[in-house]
Amino acid sequence: MRKTLPVLCAFLFASFGISYAGAAFLQDKPGSAEPKMTPEDVAKKNPIAATAEGLAQARKLYGYDCAMCHGKDGDGKGDLAADMKLELHDWRDPSTLEKMTDGELFFIISNGKGKMIGGEGDRSPEKMRWNLVNLVRSFAKKGAAEKPKSESPQQ
Ligand code: HEC
Structure with a gap:
């Protein structure tokens, strides 16, 4: 016992x-x-030029599928990002995505990465995903024109 x-x-x-x-x-x-990004993915060139029409289509989809995390203007302060305590990049600062190729952005938009689960690969055609790449880039251009000064308090 x-x-x-x-x-x-x-x-x-x-x-x-x-x-x-x-x-x-x-x-x-x-x-x-998670699928691995290959050097071919990184080197991929964007076959879709940024047009007003393409950006408008991408912005609509962005509003449904991305803004809750990345923020309406790409500032990274969407409601879901706050809930999940995600530290997302502020795409309005042109230096943020400078070092990433269109191929890298396309791959992440297609497959997701880390806490960005899934991605658009099985939801949107390739052309739409390249339009999303153009849209993500366009946030920086707009931000740069409106705000020439850096927001960072350390500088
Ligand atoms: C659940 C929140 C969430 C949603 C929804 C989301 N993302 Fe993300 N996204 C992230 C996170 C987190 C990262 C950083 C991943 C890492 O580096 O580990 C990221 C990274 C990225 C990147 C790479 C550049 C960077 O800032 O790190 C791009 C481009 C991107 N997302 C685009 C999109 C697009 C376009 C959509 C909509 C189709 C989308 N994301 C939807 C959370 C999200």
Whole structure:
């Protein structure tokens, strides 16, 4: 009878350990299933020129699928981003996306990245996703024209 308690404890610890490992495995899953960006993806050129019509179409979709995180004007302060405590880039600052190629933006818009789960790949045709790349870039141009000074308080 004295032996029962330690045995029971060991059993409980073991099953707790298994379910804990199970949960960790489930959490890992979305990350490990994420497709990898290849050098060809990064080098991809944007085949779609930015036109008023293309930008207008992209802006509509952006309003439904992106603004809740990236903000209506690309400032990264959407409601969902605040709820999820996401630190998103402010695309209005032209230096933010300067170092990223159109191919990289296209890949992330298509496949998502990290907490940006999924992406538009299975929802929108390729042309629309390139229009979204143009739209994301256009936030910076607009911001640069309206606000020549940096917002950052350290400078
Ligand atoms: C759930 C919130 C969320 C939604 C919705 C979302 N994103 Fe994102 N997005 C993110 C996060 C978080 C990152 C940063 C990912 C990282 O670097 O780990 C990101 C990164 C990006 C990037 C790469 C540049 C950068 O600032 O890091 C682009 C481009 C982008 N998103 C475009 C879009 C577009 C276009 C849509 C709509 C089709 C969209 N996102 C919808 C959260 C979101």
